[in-house]
Amino acid sequence: MLVNIHKEERFKTQDSQVAMWSVPAHMQSMECYACHADWAPQCYGCHVTMDYSQGKMDVDWITNANSAGPDGLTADGPVGTNGLKSPGKASETRSYLRWETPVLGINGEGRVTPLMPGCQVISTVIGKDGSVLAKNKIWNTPEGKGVDHSPVQPHTAGRHARTCESCHSNPKALGYGIEGGRFMGGYQNDLIVDLQDAKGTVLPGKSRIQSPAIPKLDHDLSRIVTPDGKQLVSVGSHWPLGGPLPQQMREKMERTGLCMGCHQKQADEAFWNKVAEDGWRDNEAHQDLMKKAVEAYAANRPAERTDSK
Incomplete structure (x- = not known):
């Protein structure tokens, strides 16, 4: 189908032609919904408390x-009942929610796919005598911390795909966390939201802890891998091929800071006067200039390469 669309010049936009034809690796290695999923639900941090104090009970699902009885109904079937209970009262909350473009990773078929938070369990257990047996405990897996991300088909596909920049220039998409994980790091310390100096020292004499420390969680919950390839959490652990984007793929993808390639020379007035024009360049003009620069570069290449893909 794409061959016919290309031959008949029926691509709707230049973006779609580049994404689905000019760069064949996209179609070879990605699920369609990796780009066309407009958003995915993302619930970060599953804070579960089990409280066994004061004889607390809860429904045991x-x-x-x-x-189930002979009629097929379970004990919680009759109207007005909650069924069978067992010791311990469960409660749950979360760190934060997002409804936006997701992290990318690899699914069970080895293809690039959206990821969403799975069971990111952070446990607190209160004993029968009221003592705290575990507080904000993270459970480890062979892959890393058990704050899981899972491959998903979010069923939010739209006609307009993600932009090139939303993947190639986006630390979150690459697995490095929202804005590189710099805002919500440091969970291993108590979080106090109050007046602070430039070094983070709380200034008021009295303050309140908004979020107690989570030992060993030293990164944002949206961060699954480091730029040097260290996997931080479990990812798609129920599929052998599942995981973060591989190191080589991330290195080939990432184009964060691409603007610096040109604008680092802007302070050189003599140089910049040769490429600048009066006024300013809009987005299309920038793209046209980059196209001319690449064409000029190609014209001066000594020989054709065969390993460029």
């Missing part, structure tokens, strides 16, 4: 599910 597993026991209920295994209690």
Whole structure:
């Protein structure tokens, strides 16, 4: 189909032609919805508290599910009942929510796909005598911390795909966290939102902890891998091929800071006067200038390469 669209020049936009034809690696290695999913639900941090103090009880859904009678109804079936209970009262909250373009990773078929937070369990357990047996405990897996990300088909596909920049210039898409993970790092320390100096020292004499420390969680929950390839959390652990984007793929993808390639020379007035024009260049003019620069570069190349893909 794409061959016919190309031959008949029926691509709707230049973006679509580049994404689906000019760069064949996209179609070879990516799910369509890796680009066309407009958003994915993202619930970061699953804070679960189990409280066994003061004889607390709660509905035991597993026991209920295994209690079906001859009529097929489970113990929680009759109207007005909550079924069978067991010791311990469960409660749950979260760190933060996002409904936006997701992290990218590899699914069970080895293709690039959206990821979304899976079970990012952070546990607190209160014993029968009221003592804290575990506080903000993270459980490890062979892959890393058990704050999981999972491959997903979010069923939010739209006609307009993600832009090139939303993947190639976006630390979150690459797996490095929202804005590179710099805003919500430091969970291993108590979070106090109050007046602070430039070094983060809290200035008021009295303050309140808004979020207690989570030991060993030294990065943002949206961060799954480091630029040097260290996997931080479990990713798609139920599929052998699942995981973060591979190191080589991330290095080939990332174009963060691309503007610096030209604008680092802007302070050189003599040089800049040769390329600048009166007024300013809009986005199309910038793209046209980059095209001319690449064409000029290609014209001066000594020989044709065969390993450029």
